[in-house]
Amino acid sequence: MYVAVKGGERAIDNAHAWLAEERRGDTAVAELSVAQIREQLKLAVNRVMAEGSLYDADLAALAIKQSRGDLIEAIFLIRAYRTTLPRFGASVPVATDDMACDRRVSATFKDAPGGQVLGPTFDYTHRLLDFKLAAEGKAPQAPEARAETASTPHIxxxxxxxxxxxxxxxxxxxxPDLTREPLELPADRALRLQSLTRGDEGFVLGMAYSTQRGYARNHAFVAELRIGTVPVEMEIPELGFAIEIGDIEVTECETVNQFKGSKTEPPQFTRGYGLVFGMSERKAISMALVDRALRWKELGEDNVGAPAQDEEFVLYHADNIQATGFLEHIKLPHYVDFQSELELIRKLRREAMPTQEAAE
Incomplete structure (x- = not known):
C-alpha cells in the first residue's frame, strides 16, 4: 500500500554533506581553484555570465565549481546572487564600432574593410583528441601578439x-528590463533580444537550426562576427557627462537576409542581430537567426507556422532556469496528488469490472 513518506532536516543535512563530498572528489587529486576554472574553462564561464545576466568571471567560475560543472545550476546560482545586488545606475549603450577585436570574420566579403581576423577559434582544428593535454606540458604560446584597432567599422x-x-x-x-520585470507578450524587439541573449544556448541553437532547415523560409549569411572588448560608460549626474567605468568582452553577430519586399518596402536585405557576454559565437549566431525569424510580422512576411516564428513558443521556452524549475519540481513529493489519482484509477477499474464481466 502507498503511504506518505516522512523526511526531516537530518536527512536533508546528510544529503548536503554527501553532495559536498561528491563535489570534492578524490582528495588525493589537487582541488580545482576558482582561478583555474576562470582561466581554463573560459567558454563555460562565458555561458554562465551570459545566461545568468551578470558579468563577473570570478563569480561565474565559483558557481561552476559549486555546481560540480552543471552549467544550468551555475546559472541559477548566479541569477539568485544577482537579485541581491543593488543597482546604482545604468550604462550608456556600448559602441561596438570601438571594439578591440580578437576575432572578426565575414562570410559575405572576402576583402572585408578592416581585414579578417581569425583569432582563437576551433573552426580549423581537426577535432582529434590531443593527448598532449593529458601530459600537462608547457603551455603553448601564440607566435605574436594580436593587433588591436581603435575603431573597427561594421561591415x-x-x-x-x-x-x-x-x-x-x-x-x-x-x-524594459527583463531582469526586473516579467516577460509580457507581445514583446518588442529589444525585449526579445534580451530574452534570447539569456536563453539556453542549446534551445536557441535548435531554433536557429530549424530556420536553416526550412522552418521559416529564412536563408541567412553571416555579414560579420566579431569578438572583443568594448568600453562601458556611465553617465554621472554630478559631472554632466559619461565616464568609462571598465570594459567587457562580448560577441556580436549580424546576419544579412534576403527580403523580397512588401507593399510598403522595396526588395532589400534585412538583418538579424545577436550580442552576448564573453566569447560565445555559437550563441550569437543562433540568436541572430532566431531574431530575424521573429521579425516576420514587422516586415510584412507570411507566417508559415515555423516554431522559430512563434514568439510565445520561443520566448517562453528559451529560459533554462524556468524550464529546469518546472521540469525538476516533479521529482519532489507529490504524495497527495498521486494518492488521489491512485484512488481514482481503482474506482474506475471497480466500476468497469461488472461491465466487462457482463460482456463476456
Missing part, C-alpha cells in the same frame, strides 16, 4: 550606404 554599414539594407528605426526610449 553592414557599407551596405547601408548603398541603401541595400532595411533601415531600422532608432529610439532613445529605455527598453
Amino acid at each position: 553592414m554599414s557599407f551596405l547601408d550606404r548603398e541603401g541595400l539594407v532595411q533601415q531600422e528605426d532608432a529610439s532613445d526610449a529605455t527598453p
Whole structure:
C-alpha cells in the first residue's frame, strides 16, 4: 500500500554533506581553484555570465565549481546572487564600432574593410583528441601578439550606404528590463533580444537550426562576427557627462537576409542581430537567426507556422532556469496528488469490472 513518506532536516543535512563530498572528489587529486576554472574553462564561464545576466568571471567560475560543472545550476546560482545586488545606475549603450577585436570574420566579403581576423577559434582544428593535454606540458604560446584597432567599422554599414539594407528605426526610449520585470507578450524587439541573449544556448541553437532547415523560409549569411572588448560608460549626474567605468568582452553577430519586399518596402536585405557576454559565437549566431525569424510580422512576411516564428513558443521556452524549475519540481513529493489519482484509477477499474464481466 502507498503511504506518505516522512523526511526531516537530518536527512536533508546528510544529503548536503554527501553532495559536498561528491563535489570534492578524490582528495588525493589537487582541488580545482576558482582561478583555474576562470582561466581554463573560459567558454563555460562565458555561458554562465551570459545566461545568468551578470558579468563577473570570478563569480561565474565559483558557481561552476559549486555546481560540480552543471552549467544550468551555475546559472541559477548566479541569477539568485544577482537579485541581491543593488543597482546604482545604468550604462550608456556600448559602441561596438570601438571594439578591440580578437576575432572578426565575414562570410559575405572576402576583402572585408578592416581585414579578417581569425583569432582563437576551433573552426580549423581537426577535432582529434590531443593527448598532449593529458601530459600537462608547457603551455603553448601564440607566435605574436594580436593587433588591436581603435575603431573597427561594421561591415553592414557599407551596405547601408548603398541603401541595400532595411533601415531600422532608432529610439532613445529605455527598453524594459527583463531582469526586473516579467516577460509580457507581445514583446518588442529589444525585449526579445534580451530574452534570447539569456536563453539556453542549446534551445536557441535548435531554433536557429530549424530556420536553416526550412522552418521559416529564412536563408541567412553571416555579414560579420566579431569578438572583443568594448568600453562601458556611465553617465554621472554630478559631472554632466559619461565616464568609462571598465570594459567587457562580448560577441556580436549580424546576419544579412534576403527580403523580397512588401507593399510598403522595396526588395532589400534585412538583418538579424545577436550580442552576448564573453566569447560565445555559437550563441550569437543562433540568436541572430532566431531574431530575424521573429521579425516576420514587422516586415510584412507570411507566417508559415515555423516554431522559430512563434514568439510565445520561443520566448517562453528559451529560459533554462524556468524550464529546469518546472521540469525538476516533479521529482519532489507529490504524495497527495498521486494518492488521489491512485484512488481514482481503482474506482474506475471497480466500476468497469461488472461491465466487462457482463460482456463476456
